[in-house]
Amino acid sequence: MGRxxxxLSTPSIIGMLVQSLYNVVDAFFVGRGVGPKGIAAVFAAAPLQITVMAFAQLWGVGGVSFISRSLGARERDRAExxxxxxxAISVLWGVVxxxxxxxxxxxxxxxxxxxDDIAAMSISYIRIVALGIPLFSFSIVTNNSARAE
Structure with missing residues (x-):
């Protein structure tokens, strides 16, 4: 059971580490390019980013459970x-x-x-990052689906 x-948990752990590394690298480059106020602006956006990640994981983890059960029942068509x-749902929710x-x-x-200055930077950052949410959501679901057994 331990192995x-x-x-089964290693891909999720790696995914979380990569996401954390993304945040650290993002902070590094924003800090070097904009300074401490830029870092504050980026991290003010964290609640929205965490919400997006939660919804993406909702579809990914829930879907992989259903896919795994379908494959276990030898219902490949249902799994597909x-x-x-x-x-499709992940992209639609990503757009929402x-x-x-x-x-x-x-x-x-x-x-x-x-x-005001940090708020303006944070608003710009949120709006730029938001454009990638549908693709991000899709990638989380695709990653989870690929691990279904």
């Missing part, structure tokens, strides 16, 4: 339909989340009571 758990469905991120960028920065 199986390790084998599920893959297609969760990929992208739109919400763009629309909620200003209210979020107000709720965080950020200084």
């Amino acid at each position: 199986l758990l390790l084998r 339909r599920t893959v297609g469905s969760i990929m 989340l992208m739109t919400l991120n763009i629309l909620l960028a200003v209210p979020l920065t107000r709720a965080l009571n950020l200084p």
Whole structure:
């Protein structure tokens, strides 16, 4: 059981480490290019990014469970339909989340009571990063689907 758990959890652990590394590298380059206020602006966007990741994982993990059960029941057609469905849903939800991120960028920065200069940078960052949400969501679901057994 221990080896199986390790084998099945390793891709998720690596994915989380890569996401964390992405945030560290992002902070490094923003810090070098913009300075401490830029880093503050990027990390003010974290609640929205965490929400996006949670929804992407919702579809990815839920879908992989259904795919695995279908494959275990030798219902390959059902598993393939599920893959297609969760990929489509992830992109659609990605578009919804992208739109919400763009629309909620200003209210979020107000709720965080950020200084005006940091709020302006954070809004710009949120809106730029939001454009990639559908692709990000799709990649999470695709990654999870590939691991279904």
